Amino acid sequence: MYGGAIVDEKIKRVYIPMTETGFYILFLLQEELHGYNIIQKVKVLTKDEIVISAGTMYGSLSKMEKDGLIQFTKEESKRKSYIITELGKEILNIEIKRIKRLYQNSKGECE
Amino acid sequence: METKVIKKSFGIGDFIDEQNWLEEQHSSGWKIISFDASIKFIFDKCDYTFEKCEAQNYIYQIDYNESGKSNDDYIQLFIDCGWEFVIQYKTWFYFRKLRTTEDIDLSIFSDNESRSEMCKKVLNGQIKKILPLCGIAFIWNFLSFLAYLLCGKSFWTGLIRGMGVGVLLILALSIPYFIGNVMKLNKMIEGFQNPINEFVGKK
16 A cells, blocks of 8 residues: 555554654755754744654754665764665655655545 | 752652752742762762852753763753753763743654653663662672582572572662652652643542
C-alpha cells in the first residue's frame, strides 16, 4: 500500500505517522541546513504556529542521524549541518503519500 | 560579589522541582553560579552556590544530554534559541532565559514526544548505573563464597566476605531510592504520552 518495500519495517513503525516536528525537519533537510536554520524556516512556513525548541531539535536531529534518515555534512562556527539520505527520502515520500490520502479522504474523495 | 551556598538534594526524577527552585531563587535575587555534587552517583547531595543579582523572572531548564565528547554544537543551538548556558554537571545541562512577553519559546522542549524522550534517557542512564553495581555485588559474593569453600576460614576470606556484604548493604540502601526515581520517571513518561489522563487525574 505504501510502496518503498526496501524500507526497514522497524524504521517505518517508528517514523510513520510522523510528528509535526519530525515531518518539518525531514522535509526541510532536502536541502543542507543546520538546526537553527530549520527552526527559523519552520516558523516562517507555519506563520509562527510551530516553534521547535532547542532540546526538541537537538534530540530529533540526533535520533534521525542515528537511524540513518539524515546525515551530517559539515560543522561551521559550532553549527552542524545535515542533509536527508536515500532512506530519509523514502520515509518522507511514504509520509507525504499518507498525508495526501488523509487530505483527500477528509474532502470525501478516494485515492 | 556576595555569594551564598545552599545544600540541597534533588533526585534524578526531580529536575522539574529543581528548575522551579532555581527560578524562585533568581526571582528573589540569587542566581546560581556553580554546583558541586559530593556523591551524585545514586544519591544526590549537592552544594548550590548562588551570587547576589537583580531579582528577575528567569526560566530555568535542565536537559539531559549523553552525546559526550564535544558539546559545542549542542550548546550553540540553545544559545541561538536565546538560552544562556549556565552550568554542566556530567550529562546534565542547565540553561536559563529571561521571561518576556514577546518570546514564545519558553521551554527547551516543544512537544511531549521530546519531553518523554528525555525522561527515557534519564531512566536508561539510571538503570545503566545500578546494573553494574548489582553485577559486581553478585560476582563478589559468589567469589567470596568460593574462596571460603576452597581456603576455609581465614582473615582474608573473612575480609573478602565482609566487603561483599558491604556492597550488598549499599545496594539494599540505594534500591528504595532507585525504585522511587524509576517510578517518578515512569509516571512522567506516561503523563507526556497520555496528557489527557494526566489532566483527568488532576481534576
